[in-house]
Amino acid sequence: MKKKIFAGALIVLGIFSSAGSVISRWSEEIPLIPPRQPILKVDDYPVKAGAAFPAERPLKGWHVTGKYLTNKTAFDADRRSLENFETRGEDPLLWELWANNRDWFGKLSTPAFKAPVLMSMRVAGFPHLSGNQLYLERLDTRERLALEVSPPPLESWVNFRWLLPPSWRGIWVHVVAEGGATQPASVHSRWLGISVPMEPNKWDVLHSQVRPVLFILVYFFQFCLLFIPAVFLAILLVQKCRLPDALTMGLSLTISSLAGYGIFWVYLLDHQPGRVISAAWMAAGAGSLYYVARYKKAIWHQLFADDVRIPAVVMFLVGGFYLALLYHPGDAATAEILPRIRFTHALPTDNILQKIFAEKLYLGIDVSPFYGDWKSSDRPPLQAGMVLSQRPLMQLLSVGEHYQILSLILQCAWVPAIWALCRSLGASLRTIGLVMSFAVFSGFFLVNSIYVWPKLYGGSQVVFAISLILPKIIRREKLSLVEMVIFASASATGMLAHGGVSFTLLALALLLATPRYFPGIGQIMIGIACFLSIYSTWMAYQHFYDPPGNALLKLHFAGSAGIDDESSLASIKNAYGKISLTQWLDLKQENFKSLLETGPLVQGFSKKGNSTDWLRSEFTENWHKNQFFHIIPTLGLLNLGWFLFLFAVFRQNKLYAESISWILKICFLSFLLWILLLFGPPVTNIVIHHGSYANIILLFTALSLLVSRLPCWISAPLLLCHLGIFVFLWGGASPERFESMDGLGNLPNFPMIVASFFFGAMLLRFLFKFSRSP
Secondary structure, three states, X not given: OHHHHHHXXXXXXXXXXXXXXXXXXXXXXXXXXXXXXXXXXXXXXXXXXXXXXXXXXXXXXXXXXXXXXXXXXXXXXXXXXXXXXXXXXXXXXXXXEOOOOOOOOEXXXXXXXXXXXXXXXXXXXXXXXXXXXXXXXXXXXXXXXXXXXXXXXXXXXXXXXEEOOXXXXXXXXXXXXXXXXXXXXXXXXXXXXXXXXXXXXXXXXXXXXXXXXXXXXXXXXXXXXXXXXXXXXXXXXXXXXXXXXXHHHHHHHHHHHHHHHHHHHHHHHOHHHHHHHHHHHHHHHHHHHHHHHHHOHHHHHHXXXXXXXXXXXXXXXXXXXXXXXXXXXXXXXXXXXXXXXXXXXXXXXHHHHHHHHHHHHHOOOOOOOOEOOEOHXXXXXXXXXXXXXXXXXXXOOOHHHXXXXXXXXXXXXXXXXXXXXXXXXXXXXXXXXXXXXXXXXXXXXXXXXXXXXXXXXXXXXXXXXXXXXXXXXXXXXXXXXXXXHHHHHHHHHHHHHOHHHHHHHHHHHHHHOOOOOOOOHHHHHHHHHHHHHHHHHHHHHHHHHOOOOOHHHHHHHHOOOOOOOOOHHHHHHHHHXXXXXXXXXXXXXXXXXXXXXXXXXXXXXXXXXXXXXXXXXXXXXXXXXXXXXXXXXXXXXXXXXXXXXXXXXXXXXXXXXXXXXHHHHHHHHHHHHHXXXXXXXXXXXXXXXXXXXXXXXXXXXXXXXXXXXXXXXXXXXXXXXXXXXXXXXXXOOOOHHHOOOOOEOOOOOHHHHHHHHHHHHHHHHHHHHHHOXX
């Protein structure tokens, strides 16, 4: 019965995804579907006097004051969307409030037109900032209707749609765009641009609604490609070396990572052989699937063992759930921008750096210059290598969308890492279900899985490495040669994903160096040799191919925000030579304060007015920011575990308490190193994303394990409260910038909303089943 239900779910998924694929391709390639029609025929409306710059062609009826101009190259905003403008038959006339000075004030109003049922318009820039306005105005009553732009498009031209109220339809109106933002002061973050208003047809709306369903199909295939054939190699290695089955999924990710890293080097040498190797790796996956299913029944049956199947299913459901939540706003932003602004404050462009790296190598373009002032050597390349391993098949969607989906899967590697860690400690399925529930429905894992800088990917690899050796350390047993090689390989791939995990690895190394836990000089030398054989190639790239590659090191350890050729040691020496011992102690004190910062979570309560306003604006915004930056707010209700730990440490005879104690020792020592080594404010503070994400994964796991020791009548309400906070503050409310007093939101994507409920319900059902296990 269960197999039939599972097969039926796959069939339904395939039907809907295939329909999305067909409609997406059909609407883009077949010329039978009429394009969106401009409400205004721009040739009939010359511009009136007052434009700051002469128009490219005279257009009547456009009222322009200030710095608006018809120049579609300003800020180089998303040229691909401009090309789509013309290929879909739309008029390319764009208006932008842009000038190379700080006079950012202007007003643009379109000629009058009768309001349609559904209106669309391309928008670019920062219309959400205070002082900038975008609205529809009636000519008879001068009543205004704010056009909500959510999320803001930033540096891209994004198509927005508004369903107008019945009382406005057929009324003479015009669109008004006003630029008057005074904050922030950045010269590149206050501009505003709009296109000619358009009237979408039903096919255009259907395309925008159905096309994101294709993301689910692509997500399924990229998920399978990531693990095959690595999962079969992992099963074979587990069986031959008699390793715990719970390590299988984490080990398969390590194997895939090593393969991706090797493919990266092939592309660096020559992109043509690189494409062949990528295709061969994917073909090997399909071939291994057939071979194992046909001839290796023992390996095939092991694929469905609980310790392999369950973490794989949970990881798939978590990634699908997060992906569906990401695309609730529909096509309101590009795949590169939406993750930066979907759930928290506007984040930097770190999420696309690995995509840029991979694309340059795939196209055979020199990686220098790289991106702005940054060099390709400033950030490790593992995620770029993983993208290159699948890049030849990334043709169904845009490269940005494929990159977002694959990178989201990589960030969700924390699921098998936590599974392996819990099973290595002997945790029951009920306990693991509780631990997973606290992690899945938390803002930290949601934001950092969707915003695909590879910090969570690297932290997951290190946590997997720790889960491999932790039982041996506690039992005072020596690691085998294979275990040491796997541990060193996972640690190296963690460093190659993101160097922030070095704090956790350094703390672990110091603990292993103590006489009580020292594994032996022979094993240490093997581990170091294996680690260096993998990581030293990247160090050589940094020093010889695209030097110096130390911008982030100098930023964090010397407080040097500039990018120059000065060595790391020289920058650190110069930075500390300019301060006294008293100033150094003050910096360390500030670091310690930042570590324990709880954030102004109650600021939202001070807002006056309707209670719904503060719940959906300042309070929510503060909560999101503090869960992103600070450890105590991130842990939330799990902070109860600190008090439980004080009680558990007295039970020294229990292996459970000793295991958790060991995990917390790693975290405490890592935090201490973090406080001492980071230079300090104002350039760098002790906030979560400046450190190791492995620490946060370990803390979530350890504190959840402690909470799981409580009676069910206490732990169950805590989990329900945690789930309610997640739904309300991350799903039911939006940051202030997404809200408008009288605005009409861009049409949401209803299929992805349904998909998020489906994946969320499946997750809850799966985890609830765990909670009832012994």
